[in-house]
Amino acid sequence: MMRGLFIFVLYQFLNSIINGFLIRIPRQQEDTVGTPRVSVLIPARNEEENIGQCVQSLLMQDYPNYEIVVLNDSSEDGTTTVLKNINSEKLKVIESKDVLPEGWTGKNWACYRLFLNSTGEIVIFTDADTIHSSNMISTMVQEMERRNLSFASGIPRELITTFGERITVPFMNYSIVSIFPIFLSYLSPVFNMFSVANGQFLMFKRCAYEQIGGHAAVKEEIVEDIELSKLVCKHGMKVGMYNLSNLVSCRMYRGFREAFKGLSKSYFALFGMRIIPSLFVWTWMLIVGIYPLFSLLEPAHRLLALETICMTMLIWYETSLHYKLPRHIVFYYPLISVVNSLIGFHSIIKGLQGNTSWKGRTISVKKPRWF
Numbered sequence: 516m517m518r519g520l521f522i523f524v525l526y527q528f529l530n531s532i533i534n535g536f537l538i539r540i541p542r543q544q545e546d547t548v549g550t551p552r553v554s555v556l557i558p559a560r561n562e563e564e565n566i567g568q569c570v571q572s573l574l575m576q577d578y579p580n581y582e583i584v585v586l587n588d589s590s591e592d593g594t595t596t597v598l599k600n601i602n603s604e605k606l607k608v609i610e611s612k613d614v615l616p617e618g619w620t621g622k623n624w625a626c627y628r629l630f631l632n633s634t635g636e637i638v639i640f641t642d643a644d645t646i647h648s649s650n651m652i653s654t655m656v657q658e659m660e661r662r663n664l665s666f667a668s669g670i671p672r673e674l675i676t677t678f679g680e681r682i683t684v685p686f687m688n689y690s691i692v693s694i695f696p697i698f699l700s701y702l703s704p705v706f707n708m709f710s711v712a713n714g715q716f717l718m719f720k721r722c723a724y725e726q727i728g729g730h731a732a733v734k735e736e737i738v739e740d741i742e743l744s745k746l747v748c749k750h751g752m753k754v755g756m757y758n759l760s761n762l763v764s765c766r767m768y769r770g771f772r773e774a775f776k777g778l779s780k781s782y783f784a785l786f787g788m789r790i791i792p793s794l795f796v797w798t799w800m801l802i803v804g805i806y807p808l809f810s811l812l813e814p815a816h817r818l819l820a821l822e823t824i825c826m827t828m829l830i831w832y833e834t835s836l837h838y839k840l841p842r843h844i845v846f847y848y849p850l851i852s853v854v855n856s857l858i859g860f861h862s863i864i865k866g867l868q869g870n871t872s873w874k875g876r877t878i879s880v881k882k883p884r885w886f
Contacts, residue, residue: 516806517806517810517816517819517820517823518807518824519818520601520802520803521819521822521823521869521871522801523719523803524826524827524830525720525804525826526710527693527694527826527827527830528693528826528829528830529669530693530695530696531692531693531830531833531834533696533697533698534691534692534693534695534697534698534722535692536696536709537697537698537756538669538691538703538742538756538757538758539755539757539758539759539764540757540758540760541654541655541657541658541669541758541759541761541762543650543653543654544657544707549660550578550579550580550656550658550832551580551635551636551660551791552580552581552582552634552635552637553578553580553581553582553635553636553637553638553652553656554581554582554583554584554629554633554634554635554637554639555581555582555583555638555639555641556572556584556629556633556638556639556640556641557569557570557583557584557585557586557587557627557629557640557642557643558586558588558620558624558625558629558640558643558723558826559585559586559587559588559590559598559643560587560588560589560590560593560594560595561590561592561602561641562592562594562644563589563590563592563593563596563597564769565587565644565766566594566597566598566641566643567597567601568646569599569642569643569644569645569646569647570583570585570598570601570606571601572604572646572647572648572649572759573691574601574603574606575649575652575655576647576649576650576652577650577652577653577880578650578652580633581607581631581652582607582627582634582635583603583607583622584608584609584633585598585606585607585608585609585643585869586608586609586611586625586628586629586632587609587611588611588621588625589611589612589613590627595610595735596611598879604878607632607634609623609628609629609632609760611625611628616787618734619734619735620722620734620735620736620737620739622706622714622739623674623730623735623736623739624730624734624736625741626640626729626880627695627729627734628731629784630724630729630730630804635721635729636720636721637656637718637719637720638660638718638719638724639652639655639716639717639718639719639720640714640716640717640718640719640761641715641716641717642714642715642765643647643805643839644765644766644767645671645715645716645763645764645765646763646764646765647762647763648761648762649764650762651762651763654716654762655667655718655757655762656851658755659718659755659792661722662753662754662755663753664719664720664754664755665719665747665752665753665754666712666717666718666720666722666743666744666752666753666754667718667754667755667756667757667761668712668713668716668717668718668740668744668753668754668755668757669689669756669758670688670713670756670757670758670759670838671684671715671716671734671758671759671760671762671763671765672759672760672761672762672763672838672839672840673685673687673688673767673840674764674765674766674767674843675840676766676769677769677770677771678697678771678772679771679774679843680767680768680769680770680774680836681844681851682697682771682847682850682854683714683774683778683851683854683858684735684755684767684768684774684853685835685840685844685851685852686833686852686855686878688834688838689830689831689834689851691711691713692830692834692837693830693834693835694708695711697709697710697711697756700707700744700754700771701731701754702747703750704742704749704751705751706748707745707746707748707749708745710741710744710745710747710748710754711741711744711756712740712741712743712744712756713740713862714738714739714740715744715763715765715767717743717757719742719854720764720781721749722806723747723750723752725750726750726752727743727746727747727750727752728739730748732746732782733746735881737780737781737784738781738784740751740787741785744761744803745832745859747782752804755885758837758838759768760837760838760839764812771884775858775861777857778855778858779858779861779862779865780862780865781861781862781864782797782855782858782859782863783859783862783865783883784862785879787881788882788883788884789883789884789885789886790863790867790885790886791885791886792885792886793859793862793863794860794863794881796859797856797859797860797863798856800856800859801852801853801856802851803827803852804848804856805849805852805853805856806849806850806854807820807823807824807827808820808824808849813825814841826847827844828845828846828848828854831844831848866883868884
């Protein structure tokens with residue numbers, strides 16, 4: 516067992532080094548590449564605590580040619596009032612009271628409608644709980660134009676305030692950095708299953724979004740960001756994954772309870788609602804997190820266990836350093852692994868029970884299958 520864990524963590528360590536080069540930090544440069552029209556699209560449902568600062572940060576952009584389109588998706592809190600108090604020619608608010616069409620998740624339907632109401636040659640889907648630096652659009656347009664990308668996504672700086680957030684949210688960064696072999700998805704459309712994206716920031720050339728079918732092509736998916744990324748890669752388009760910690764920040768959840776519920780919504784869906792693969796992965800990640808610690812007590816495995824622990828800590832340190840997470844998460848990564856594995860098991864149970872809910876709306880999930 517310990518030998519297998521060592522090999523897996525060695526793969527993670529080497530993969531994190533490769534991804535460290537591939538997931539680059541976008542930098543604004545002196546050369547100009549034009550100013551194509553950009554549409555920033557924000558689905559908002561019950562976001563009164565977040566939507567104001569998100570929109571205000573986008574209104575401060577140094578880019579000259581853009582619009583912000585917000586879809587207020589049947590919000591039951593003060594989201595409507597916050598949006599009405601923001602006056603700008605660049606902001607367009609769509610009030611939606613539509614009944615959700617059958618076969619769609621709420622966010623995908625909102626994003627689809629946002630796109631239909633946009634005018635940009637480039638569209639950026641972002642979440643209502645994000646905050647953007649003033650050079651976000653100009654920097655990312657430069658990157659997209661310079662590298663001739665059809666699609667770009669990235670990892671923002673995750674703002675984690677409470678202890679409950681610290682033992683849940685960083686696992687997402689760690690997983691992208693160390694587990695996904697992103698380089699394979701760059702090599703060939705054949706490896707599109709290894710592509711990855713983050714729904715907090717999805718940037719498309721309009722023609723590319725239309726070519727893959729947009730959110731209509733993934734209308735029933737809960738992890739639509741990854742599915743969209745797979746479609747882009749499958750079509751042979753050029754993609755870019757970025758470290759956005761200097762451009763975008765986000766507080767995904769406020770406290771442990773909200774994080775537990777939010778991640779439970781997604782973890783089973785990551786595996787296409789497949790029971791055996793999901794059970795295997797979350798059991799394995801639980802073992803990876805804690806087994807080497809117990810193996811330190813066995814003289815025969817002590818050295819291998821120590822090497823495995825050191826590599827794991829280096830991966831977590833690299834993740835915290837690159838994405839501006841608290842450094843001390845390195846020392847309680849086993850707890851993060853245990854908690855997220857338990858969330859994974861809970862997600863499977865919720866998926867087997869049928870529909871789940873988020874932000875006061877029932878989400879219809881696909882029927883689980885064994886493989």
